Amino acid sequence: MNLEQLVRPNILALKAYSSARSEFKGSADVFLDANENPFDTGYNRYPDPLQHQLKTKIGQLKNIGTDHIFIGNGSDEAIDLLIRIFCEPKEDFIITLPPTYGMYKVSADIANVALKEVPLNARFQPQVEALLKLGDSPHGKLLFICSPNNPTGNSIDKRLIEEIISQFKGIVIIDEAYIDFSAEDSFIHHVEKYNNLVVLQTFSKAWGLAGIRLGMAFASPAIINLLNKVKPPYNVNQLTQQAGLKALDNLKNQKDWVQKILGQRAVIQQFLAGLDYVERIYPSDANFILVKVKDPNDLYRHLVQHKIIVRNRSTVLLCDGCLRISIGTATENEKLFAAMLDYTLGSV
Numbered sequence: 396m397n398l399e400q401l402v403r404p405n406i407l408a409l410k411a412y413s414s415a416r417s418e419f420k421g422s423a424d425v426f427l428d429a430n431e432n433p434f435d436t437g438y439n440r441y442p443d444p445l446q447h448q449l450k451t452k453i454g455q456l457k458n459i460g461t462d463h464i465f466i467g468n469g470s471d472e473a474i475d476l477l478i479r480i481f482c483e484p485k486e487d488f489i490i491t492l493p494p495t496y497g498m499y500k501v502s503a504d505i506a507n508v509a510l511k512e513v514p515l516n517a518r519f520q521p522q523v524e525a526l527l528k529l530g531d532s533p534h535g536k537l538l539f540i541c542s543p544n545n546p547t548g549n550s551i552d553k554r555l556i557e558e559i560i561s562q563f564k565g566i567v568i569i570d571e572a573y574i575d576f577s578a579e580d581s582f583i584h585h586v587e588k589y590n591n592l593v594v595l596q597t598f599s600k601a602w603g604l605a606g607i608r609l610g611m612a613f614a615s616p617a618i619i620n621l622l623n624k625v626k627p628p629y630n631v632n633q634l635t636q637q638a639g640l641k642a643l644d645n646l647k648n649q650k651d652w653v654q655k656i657l658g659q660r661a662v663i664q665q666f667l668a669g670l671d672y673v674e675r676i677y678p679s680d681a682n683f684i685l686v687k688v689k690d691p692n693d694l695y696r697h698l699v700q701h702k703i704i705v706r707n708r709s710t711v712l713l714c715d716g717c718l719r720i721s722i723g724t725a726t727e728n729e730k731l732f733a734a735m736l737d738y739t740l741g742s743v
């Protein structure tokens with residue numbers, strides 16, 4: 396694929412800001428180049444703009460070269476940067492497969508980039524022919540596939556994803572925010588073969604670090620270079636880089652949390668199956684469950700009265716009657732069960 400034809404001309408021509416920390420590469424004792432405060436606070440120096448240590452550790456964990464890794468202020472930053480790199484406002488469009496994650500549309504709206512939607516089918520799988528057809532337009536630049544998908548919880552069929560990657564004429568972005576909860580394999584190694592593929596992952600879910608804002612994009616070195624050119628020079632702060640390194644040194648915590656969450660997911664599914672006002676429990680490869688109930692607004696209000704907040708998705712396309720419930724701790728889930736049993740007894 397000829398990437399240059401897909402990139403906005405002003406971005407191709409852009410000369411990136413060159414920071415003091417990236418111009419000098421050797422080792423030195425005295426740094427008088429960045430107008431920093433010389434007194435040591437632990438944080439008086441600018442952070443590594445390209446996060447070398449973090450990328451090395453992530454590369455080891457995922458078995459992928461650091462030239463395939465971009466690190467962002469959350470994976471939401473990568474979504475925004477990709478739209479600004481590839482989509483000319485008021486000319487180009489992105490394609491999403493609703494019902495899906497809301498940030499794709501918000502970032503496109505902010506950039507004044509149009510959105511074309513190809514809804515998932517009733518089994519929450521993509522309509523491949525229709526979306527490939529949209530990609531035939533030179534203005535159809537980006538296609539976002541979320542797998543496992545938020546809010547439906549299912550993985551997208553890997554054969555369909557492969558078909559899309561090999562045939563779509565723009566950039567395919569696979570958002571794997573929930574991949575650590577899934578039995579399916581990640582697509583990250585496909586970025587070594589396809590230069591039009593981006594895979595997003597995040598520290599916000601399985602790693603328990605939503606508060607530090609740390610996300611990853613995996614792609615061809617050509618796309619990584621574009622992301623680095625457009626990002627703010629110090630997009631990932633030093634505290635966040637340090638917290639990310641610490642988490643990566645404690646991989647066992649992440650694995651333990653994921654196992655507990657998967658165990659609780661099965662417990663919740665079994666509990667929900669016993670409620671007469673539950674009409675459908677959708678299978679989940681993620682740390683949440685989409686559940687269809689008789690009266691979602693009424694149940695939502697009932698749970699709020701019990702100080703339990705879930706996500707009401709009942710107005711979302713293909714999600715009539717649905718609430719999305721994140722998997723909590725065993726204690727939290729027991730509170731949910733008590734409130735849901737109380738609802739059965741009280742109001743149905």
Ligand SMILES: *Cc1c(COP(=O)(O)O)cnc(C)c1O
Pocket residue numbers: 468469470471472496541545570572596597598599600605608609610
């Ligand atoms: C939660 C979530 C993210 C995470 O975004 P961050 O900016 O990394 O916190 C990305 N994509 C999807 C689909 C999500 O649900």
